[in-house]
Amino acid sequence: MSAPDDQTRAAHLLDLARAAGCRIATAESCTGGLIAGALTDLPGSSDIFDRGLVTYSNTAKESLLGVDPDTIRLFGAVSEEVALQMADGALSRSDADMAVAVTGVAGPGGSDAKPEGRVCFGLARIGHATHTETVEFGAIGRRHVRAATVAHALELLIAALDS
Template identity: 70%
Template sequence: MSRAASLLAAARAAGLTIATAESCTGGLISGAITEVAGSSDIFDRGFVTYSNAAKQAMLGVRAETLAEHGAVSEAVALEMAVGALIGSTADLAVSVTGIAGPGGSEHKPEGRVCFGLARRGGETHVETVEFGALGRGAVRAATVDHALDLLIGAAG
């Protein structure tokens, strides 16, 4: 069973719906979820907020947060996840913002991805994963897998 199918089963059993807020994956998490037949039972919506302006307009990420921490930060991932809950009817929201590559910098290397996981009425969890310089496609694929795993854990 694929991760997305496992998520569908876990969320359906728990009566939970899901939203996504994606930057570096550009909608791939939403795509993985909706690839599974019956995903409309649990998937509310996805926000693709690649630019900082989109993060602000669609998810309510504060300009101050972006200026102080940069787009690739746990602070922004938190605001993205919370914004996805506010802008949806979902029970759970996952957010991702990172540097898929190529490139990066000394302070924000290629393969760094910040994740947010928000639950309506609950706390928001954030974490950073250093996937390394695997190449753009591999970093994005690893990000999708990790985001789905976070959602499965929260739904289970």
């Protein structure tokens, strides 16, 4: 079950998406389906949730979302370039109107180039350019990085529907 704040966010998102007639898809790596879980914890989520794709491995990102292997090779799986292709892939391979994607280093560990707590987000919407951003949550622990990622992804979706 998602945290109470995530339930509030998800309920607000559900209301906004329902009012807009918008369906949502997710493409998740570091969260392993937690965003989809937060959305489907709520009754009535079938009104707005189309599908969630957990693409933890690079092979899954390539085969299920169409991420270019060269993009992974050049930029790494944790990059805005990959998040963009994940979001675009989820949108094009679903019946959704918008898709959010996440890829990151939940921890423990990381590197100087890709530190623990770095998460890249992609937000694809029909008729809009795909938005990407990177958030540095810091070395706050795996569970906390994943929870912060879910909260931020829900906020991105809410902001897109509020605009």
